[in-house]
Amino acid sequence: MPWQPGDRIESAEDYLASLRGRNLRIYLFGELVDEPLDHPLIRPSINAMAATYQLAADEPELATAFSSITGGPVNRFLHITESVEDVVAQNRMQRRLGQLTGTCFQRCVGMDALNALFSITFDCDQRHGSTYHQRLGDFLEMVQSLNLVLGGAMTDVKGDRSKGPSQQTDPDLFVRVVERQDEGLVIRGAKAHQTGCVNSHWFIVMPTMRMTEQDREYAVVCAVPVEADGITYVYGRQSCDTRSLEGGDLDSGNALFSGQEAMIILDDVFVPWEHVFLDGEYEFAGPLVERFTAYHRRSYVCKAGVGDVLIGAAALAADYNGIAGASHVADKLVEMVHLNETIYGTGIAASHESHQTAAGNFENDGLLANVCKLNVTRYPYEIGRLAQDLTGGLVATLPSEADFRSSEVGPLLEKYLRGTDGAPTEDRLRVWHGWSRT
């Protein structure tokens, strides 16, 4: 029996079904998207998210965990860490998904936001006597039970970056509370480039930086259903994004999977109190950002998984070129592995060095997570440079798939683009094109 609204999502197929017919207001190329699931440019990003469900089925020890909240197994992306090993296991899962999708699978932001919020709400309640932690617990039980995708919405558009939220000429350049009602509050503003938001069921709105007393109305955390009234999504462009619209699967490189970034515009969205997890306690904005980034900056070990794909592709390309045995090839591959494992090593070290919070969950080391982040902002560029060195100029100037499939010019390309004997020319092109979208 197919998945119905309200059912627990049991599989990748259920997940796909759960996205259909939500009537989201998504703009792309100046037009409303009818059904994202059927849009060739959006679909690869949904496939990548679906891989997080598939892995839970295929390798449950990697992608699920036992939750004390529901008393049963839950997808690890929804799990509140109950041990150091739980934090480490996130990293192992992330690297594997990086290898499987070769791109961003978009579900880490929610995982990291939930775990940061778990201890922040606890600490806030201790200080202010609020009841945010219990509210969050109830919300968690619901999303774990239904196995939903939870996104995060943190990065405000920020306007003039030399000014704080309350100093901007337009007060809406950071998300803020514009009204408080009996049943809840109303928020307005925009969050830039939100990973996987269109593919989520809920997202958590969070402040983007340390705040002062003047910024009180900006210190708001809440959960919002993706299909809530008042939300507009504007889909972000990515390099070579329209290649997925061309048909074929060579030129699009990573044809099956992609990431997703969209702007979320919140035009007076109502949030009932039970989904509000911070409201004006501005002094917790900074710690929330810190704890979230502590988790998130070692979540970038996913890029080591993507790096594995790139390194493998570079090695295969060298093989097709007949130079796999050359010493400079081995040197470059070793260097690529070294850089890639340095990213992974610093990230997983941060996780291994976790400590328990007052709220009881486990949080990784913040310094090492920042080190991982700095490595992620540097080494993939160098790995990419070495990969291009290894494979040669054709990666950047290949003829189109349509030319290769053409009955007129195709045979000429088949003849002239061959590598070593026995290596199918199409396979060689496929490896080279892999660069387009990783």
Add this chain to the structure above:
Amino acid sequence: MPWQPGDRIESAEDYLASLRGRNLRIYLFGELVDEPLDHPLIRPSINAMAATYQLAADEPELATAFSSITGGPVNRFLHITESVEDVVAQNRMQRRLGQLTGTCFQRCVGMDALNALFSITFDCDQRHGSTYHQRLGDFLEMVQSLNLVLGGAMTDVKGDRSKGPSQQTDPDLFVRVVERQDEGLVIRGAKAHQTGCVNSHWFIVMPTMRMTEQDREYAVVCAVPVEADGITYVYGRQSCDTRSLEGGDLDSGNALFSGQEAMIILDDVFVPWEHVFLDGEYEFAGPLVERFTAYHRRSYVCKAGVGDVLIGAAALAADYNGIAGASHVADKLVEMVHLNETIYGTGIAASHESHQTAAGNFENDGLLANVCKLNVTRYPYEIGRLAQDLTGGLVATLPSEADFRSSEVGPLLEKYLRGTDGAPTEDRLRVWHGWSRT
């Protein structure tokens, strides 16, 4: 009076006229291109080449030289260097064109090939009693008089790179002489990713590597008209290439200019003897490649001109973000300038350290040119990384121009993507989008 075939090209407009109606066999996306001049994806690359004519008009001291061959001024790209300052002036012109176009203007290969060939033909004649040098002189007089674009065609497709030309399973994987006739010879093979070939009037076929006696049939140098019988061009894809087909000018980044790389397939092309400049003297293949690369590896100072555009854009983006005064911004800009000037410095040093050849023209220092080349393969990646650091994530995830122009979602983007007061949002987007195609 408009330019007519056979007229000297006097201006950028003449150049554009000279390209029309040539009936080249060019494949792009599996179809024959009707008229490249009118093709929105190809036209920006023609504009970039046209800039080399425009600069000769606007700044003749930079982009023209006095030629002893014609006894008058010629475009510097066609000039045989008669002094050290001539070699240096090439670099100054290249950096300026990099700044003006922000991309590859495609005319250096021919310039470097002519100068390398000038001394090689002289040396070969000395050894073998051949008359290549005089033939080349006659050819030069013609192209200088008519002010034509001359391309180079060096990089063979190479097949299995562990094997030499004559060892490949398919003997055509390096361009070779397949027949000799009374009037000339016939060549077959393919040259990969040839810069600006479709925008040229002639190109020089050259061997791609050192050769042995077994490779004698592959040691061929000759000039071929772009519209010669038997040639098929397959246009290479570049990142974000189809954005120029979308209309608008925001998303395409560098909307006016682009580079061009195409594969040239030579299917038994006849070349008369007067255009043959080497035929079987295999021992000159290596020296020709060496001299060409000596010139060409310091021609990459054009990338310092492109770097100037990027550095300026990054500084402007920081300004629009309101962070121009932050110390980390200044540090990053200084580092970008340092890397960019290191590319330029090592290149122009190579030119300043030129020596006169036996043939009488001037050739730059080869070691420093190689140093320049190594810097070019490293620093632009680092400059790009720093630029992205400076401008932030939106560069990579901006909504489309169509969304920005939309009457529905456009006003929301106008509101939320503003930076400092007074900075037009569209200008800010334009700077950010500049990354797409540089």
Add this chain to the structure above:
Amino acid sequence: MPWQPGDRIESAEDYLASLRGRNLRIYLFGELVDEPLDHPLIRPSINAMAATYQLAADEPELATAFSSITGGPVNRFLHITESVEDVVAQNRMQRRLGQLTGTCFQRCVGMDALNALFSITFDCDQRHGSTYHQRLGDFLEMVQSLNLVLGGAMTDVKGDRSKGPSQQTDPDLFVRVVERQDEGLVIRGAKAHQTGCVNSHWFIVMPTMRMTEQDREYAVVCAVPVEADGITYVYGRQSCDTRSLEGGDLDSGNALFSGQEAMIILDDVFVPWEHVFLDGEYEFAGPLVERFTAYHRRSYVCKAGVGDVLIGAAALAADYNGIAGASHVADKLVEMVHLNETIYGTGIAASHESHQTAAGNFENDGLLANVCKLNVTRYPYEIGRLAQDLTGGLVATLPSEADFRSSEVGPLLEKYLRGTDGAPTEDRLRVWHGWSRT
């Protein structure tokens, strides 16, 4: 009661006592060293080793472990790892000792050799029915009970590095068995730059590389007492080594502590069978080297401890210069921390990712350990460069302590070398001079 030969070493003082009067044959500057303990150039290296005993007393949870072999606490440097946390704890101890001594404390080689040998002897016995593992256990019980320092002796002098042990013109260029007797075997050869050997009680002789059947006589592992007959030590020079002979404590930089490297020349040294742990099983030479280097390459996290000292010194020097608040200073310190923690992170990640061997002890991840090693060969240079940038030229050109102490020129230096008001000039010099020997 003072320590007597045969007593267990209970303290750093006992350790110092245990070294006295051993009559080792040590050459330094062409002369025999009378008593290393009293030699001002050697003593700082003994102090560094003594710190490993002191830490066991001061922070037992860090520097001791419970040994199943003796059934009691042992110094962690002698401990066979019984859990993942045991492996991780080695790294924590190493970083702390790096901070405390600012140099190499020399006791890791033995620790890593013992743990590698523990599983190798087990595997060899499984294959060959030998009894090496039990012999090693007996030896371990002895060194743990007496709390001795165990060194390693691996790096052969190697001669012509393009040739293997048995191919050298002089067969002694790798340590080999020259005779087998009823009671034991006799070895000859030399081990280059052996860390802390003169400060040890025993050392383990091990092969330095993978071996073939022809190298059978070179595949020998055994334990040798430092004072055994036939051994000559030649003390290695280090940069600025004689500053410790000058008196004073400013110019010598790290005046209290230093590392130690000496050459061990084995001139037909007899080893009884109970101390032989491999003899001719050449196929285990490679695995032994691999397992030892797996342990040892993440032991280099000690350098992160030394880095902590350097970073702190650089920050203090900037403070004395009055520029602690400058943004470029903060940027450089952050970069130094980043590089230093990358070393630590990749090392401790290797330890956290340990697995159990067939023999039952725990061994860290080899790939991440190699990554740590590569980082150690790169980043300390960069950290040092940044530190020198921060502190300025005087670090490299300071007048001597004797000038500073001089009644004639001293007051002038006191006047002219002052920094910020209130910072004692001597303290400033001391920080600057810290570079001399770290």
Add this chain to the structure above:
Amino acid sequence: MPWQPGDRIESAEDYLASLRGRNLRIYLFGELVDEPLDHPLIRPSINAMAATYQLAADEPELATAFSSITGGPVNRFLHITESVEDVVAQNRMQRRLGQLTGTCFQRCVGMDALNALFSITFDCDQRHGSTYHQRLGDFLEMVQSLNLVLGGAMTDVKGDRSKGPSQQTDPDLFVRVVERQDEGLVIRGAKAHQTGCVNSHWFIVMPTMRMTEQDREYAVVCAVPVEADGITYVYGRQSCDTRSLEGGDLDSGNALFSGQEAMIILDDVFVPWEHVFLDGEYEFAGPLVERFTAYHRRSYVCKAGVGDVLIGAAALAADYNGIAGASHVADKLVEMVHLNETIYGTGIAASHESHQTAAGNFENDGLLANVCKLNVTRYPYEIGRLAQDLTGGLVATLPSEADFRSSEVGPLLEKYLRGTDGAPTEDRLRVWHGWSRT
């Protein structure tokens, strides 16, 4: 006939003679130096300076120039640049001397100071109607005629670096005018780590930074004889400096040549007006520093000459190790050459891009000179790291020369430190030890 005071210095021998018996007040290790020429620690630095005279004799086209001031040939280090080629020739001479001495030959500061001052005095006279330019011309004629060594004295000790000269608690922390008399002025203060000052005949005192009206008394430029009354020199220490005192020539590495840095303390030194070239015109302090550093920052191409020595030594060491043919060795040597030539290329590019000043001499490009300087602060560390990678650990831990010469332990070292057959062990040690003092 030997050189007599007042004679022109015609040779390196004359130069050595000119230094003898000057009764300078030099402190080293807390004691007055009797005769620097005979001091084994100082002598190598004198030898390096003497090499500038020797090169003028051996290769006059490189190290001499025709001076319009004297109407005859002068040592290039004293020459006012009269053409672009003059500026470039400085760089060629500097690289050669770097190769010949393997260290700092100390004569560039004076050369760069004279050329900067030549245009500054001209500009100042134009503004203020002063007569500094003529004074400088007279002084130049004298030093050129006698062929003297001219040093520079720029770097003040600076105290609290967050404060300017006039804001320091002790007003003497920057050199200043303390009195003006009929015949001249009196200066007080100290200049830190002045290159080659003890080996000079005169030095030019210059301000160290941009100055304001409050710093008027600090804006002083003048020429001072090295033996003037009131000067104390305190000799700076360098790494491994005392090895030259040990006898032998192996351990001292670069046994013949070294650099020199000393502190100059000016205790009320009188300077007659004819040697004063700026006095209170504070607005020229900044431009003087800028022009001096423009010249000086590309003078660092000498380090490319030192790099040549290091690269050659590393290649030779690899050869002695029997691994000259290994691909990783070639890769590292290529990388070292690349980095070294990048230093040279950016420096000589700055010189080639010189322009004529209003005063008529030629000044190099300032931006490229700064680029050269940044490369010099980075690449030698990386070149050194690669060299050490190539040669192995023994470089850092070699036994002493005394051990090698010892009749007891020497033969053992001879046996065990040999490399490839036929490579003398002593030569191998000599190459390895070359690191000690380059």
